[in-house]
Every structure is written in C-alpha cells, then in structure tokens.
C-alpha cells in the first residue's frame with residue numbers, strides 16, 4: 001500500500017484543520033489537548049470505534065520523578081532530585097538514550113504529574129513499598145523497576161517513581177484515559193472514530209500537508225495547515241514487522257497491545273523520509289514475582305549457571321532470558337522459598353529432589369553444574385553477599401532446605417507478554433527526523449510511534465511507556481500547533 005501521496009497528484013482536500021492527530025490513545029489524546037489549548041483547530045482520527053488504545057488497556061502506571069520530587073513523592077516525604085532521576089535513566093538506557101530527550105523529560109516529569117492531576121486524574125497519597133508488578137492495594141506510588149537492584153542502586157538513591165491512578169490496580173488505564181478522553185471531548189476537537197490514517201500527503205520539498213483517511217470504505221484527504229501528529233502506537237500486532245524486527249521472539253511471545261498496534265504511523269513516517277530506530281528492542285515480561293519470596297530463588301540456564309540478579313524488574317529478566325541458549329532457563333529454589341508465580345501459571349516443575357544432585361540429574365543438567373552453582377551461591381548468601389550478580393542482601397538466603405525444586409520458565413513455554421519499543425527518530429518536540437537528522441517539516445510523532453525514553457527491555461521499568469507517550473504527546477501537540485502554517 002503506498003503510504004505517501006504526492007501533493008501535486010491530489011485532486012483536493014475534503015477537510016481542513018490546523019493540526020491532524022492520528023491515533024486517540026495516550027499520546028494522541030495529550031497532543032490534542034495541548035494543541036487545542038493554544039487555540040489550534042484539531043481533527044483527531046481513531047481507527048477503532050472508540051479511543052483509548054493500549055493506554056486504556058494498561059495499568060497507566062507512569063514513571064515520573066526529578067525536580068526534587070513530584071507532588072505525590074514530596075507529600076509522602078520522598079525526595080527525588082533531577083540528578084538522581086537522570087543518573088537512574090542513564091544507567092537504564094546508556095548509549096541507547098537520546099540525551100536531549102532525557103534532559104527534557106527529567107526537567108518536566110514532575111510538572112507532568114501536576115498536569116495529570118489538573119485534568120482530574122486522582123492519585124492517592126499512599127506508598128506501597130513491597131516488591132510488586134502493579135500495586136493492588138489502591139496506593140498510588142510504588143517502586144516499579146530496578147531502583148533497589150544492582151547496578152542501579154549503586155549509582156542512584158532508590159526512590160519509588162511508579163505513579164498509579166488511585167484505587168485502580170490493573171484498571172488504571174480505563175480510569176486515566178476515561179478522564180483524559182472526557183477532557184478531549186470537551187476541548188472542541190473534531191473526533192472521528194472508525195477513521196484510519198493510511199497515507200501522508202507530502203510535497204516535493206518534503207513538507208507534509210495532511211493525510212489520506214479511510215472511513216467506511218471510502219478514502220479522502222484532510223489538509224493539516226500546521227502539522228500531522230502520528231500517534232498510532234507500536235507494531236506488536238503486525239506479523240510481518242515483528243518477524244522482521246524482533247524475529248527471535250515474534251513466534252513465541254504473547255502480543256501485548258490493542259489490534260491497532262500495526263505500526264501504521266511508523267510505516268507512514270518512514271515513507272515520508274523518517275528514520276525508524278531501536279526497532280529490534282522489545283519489552284519481554286518474565287514476572288517471577290509476586291509472590292515476592294520467589295526473588296530468593298536463583299535462575300539458572302541450561303548450563304546450570306546463573307545469569308542475572310533475581311531482584312531486578314521483570315523486563316530485565318526477560319531481556320537476559322532471551323539471550324540464553326534456546327531461551328531456556330529455570331528457577332531453583334527450596335521449600336521455604338517456593339512459590340508459583342501469580343502471572344505465569346504455565347511454569348512447569350521439571351524436577352524435585354531431596355538433594356541438589358537429584359534435581360540436577362532429573363532435569364538433565366550437566367553433571368555437577370547445578371551443584372556447583374548452588375554451593376557457591378549458598379556459601380556467600382549466608383554472609384549476605386552475592387559476588388557474581390550482587391542481588392540485594394534482603395533477598396539472599398542459603399537455599400538448603402529440602403525438598404528442592406527446579407521450575408522451568410523457558411520463554412518458548414512461558415510465551416511472555418511483549419510489546420515493541422522501536423519507532424521514529426524525533427526531536428523532543430516530536431519533529432520527525434530523517435536518517436541525517438534533518439526535520440521533516442509538518443510531521444510529528446509521539447508515543448510508541450516514536451523511539452522514546454524507554455529504548456531497551458533491559459532498562460525498562462513499569463510506567464516508562466505511558467509517561468513517555470503522554471509527556472511527549474503533549475510536546476508534539478504543542479509544537480505542531482505552533483508551527484508556521486503551510
């Protein structure tokens with residue numbers, strides 16, 4: 001399907017607006033609100049019959065901090081300097097990060113929380129301090145990533161940064177997007193559902209002038225005087241793109257997203273000359289907790305060797321698991337620390353025994369491998385140390401109480417939830433860049449259409465995607481509205 005229509009071949013535009021936003025999820029909704037706040041006319045297209053996207057399916061946890069702390073952090077007595085927040089994010093994404101983008105986010109993340117509250121999203125002044133994926137007690141602040149784990153704890157003070165809508169648990173997305181979509185409806189934007197953006201209209205100098213929309217089997221053109229914002233989400237539902245960009249996990253993962261995650265915006269942006277980056281990066285969820293006591297166990301690969309500190313965030317486990325031989329790995333544990341992972345009922349107990357040797361033999365691991373790993377681990381865990389991977393002392397205890405068990409978590413069995421992190425290279429303003437990093441006039445992208453703050457599964461923490469989509473969606477909407485009309 002051609003994703004670009006040259007302006008000079010077009011017979012005319014059926015509709016006209018200042019800013020055309022494609023996609024009514026988190027990024028698109030926030031872009032619309034900001035563009036409308038400047039007084040710009042906005043048409044908002046949504047392929048589905050209603051807005052929300054993956055943002056509404058999510059817990060809408062947002063990873064925010066810096067500036068001394070968000071209002072929620074500060075009111076709970078938690079300080080989070082911008083230097084501390086920045087140091088943590090640098091450790092998360094290292095050379096993958098775009099420093100300009102991280103600077104902008106760190107400087108504005110605390111104020112973004114205020115903006116969400118100003119829209120009417122409610123956050124409860126309560127901290128949930130335990131190790132959890134999504135806090136289910138109704139509290140609005142929790143640790144959501146690797147803050148308390150090595151190497152992050154060595155370079156930044158661990159603070160909780162996961163901001164969850166009050167009393168919502170896994171339904172945070174419905175709650176937050178319910179409020180945000182209501183504000184969009186009140187904003188005067190022209191919302192058109194069942195309307196899929198299928199191509200961009202571009203002139204010979206590269207400026208984008210609008211888009212072609214498919215609605216009820218008919219295609220027509222909408223002119224955007226100031227800019228088009230691409231906010232159509234990621235591409236985890238696109239078979240061909242996932243086979244090409246994340247081939248190792250495409251076949252085995254459970255696709256985590258909404259049916260519209262087809263990469264439309266990324267494909268349109270690339271056709272207009274944009275550069276898609278970090279396309280091979282994905283969030284792979286291996287949640288061995290809750291129950292938190294599973295963190296006392298040790299993960300070993302099919303060589304019987306450890307490969308990660310087990311107290312890290314689930315996507316970091318997923319990342320390291322994905323590079324083990326055959327993506328095979330197991331949790332070894334003992335009687336007091338045994339637990340079935342709440343989120344992965346498909347895990348299988350492959351061996352049980354009164355000795356480590358028995359477990360090793362039953363599981364078919366190389367002779368002596370598991371025995372050696374467990375003996376070494378136990379020798380140090382008893383002293384509160386993990387010389388190999390530096391698991392925090394609170395999760396260290398010798399695994400010496402039979403019966404012992406080996407539980408298989410291998411990715412082909414687990415079929416972990418995955419979503420994509422790659423997208424268009426943009427400036428923090430949302431302006432889409434060519435491979436030479438020149439701006440494509442009139443074209444903006446945000447959310448999972450863009451390569452955002454979270455650029456690797458290894459450094460991902462819960463809340464980074466929604467925080468990024470809504471924060472940079474706002475910037476894209478504001479920039480597009482402020483663009484000089486064509």
Ligand SMILES: Cc1cc2nc3c(=O)[nH]c(=O)nc-3n(C[C@H](O)[C@H](O)[C@H](O)COP(=O)(O)OP(=O)(O)OC[C@H]3O[C@@H](n4cnc5c(N)ncnc54)[C@H](O)[C@@H]3O)c2cc1C
Nearest residue numbers: 023025027047053054055058061197260447448463465466
């Ligand atoms: C179950 C689940 C839980 C999650 N939990 C969290 C969490 O707690 N915190 C976090 O940070 N991340 C979480 N994520 C990830 C996060 O939700 C998404 O990465 C993020 O919300 C994407 O936002 P977006 O605005 O880019 O896309 P979306 O919110 O998906 O919005 C894109 C919209 O564009 C529409 N669209 C697609 N193509 C077109 C087109 N051609 N024309 C017009 N419209 C189009 C789609 O229908 C959709 O409505 C979770 C994801 C899932 C699936």
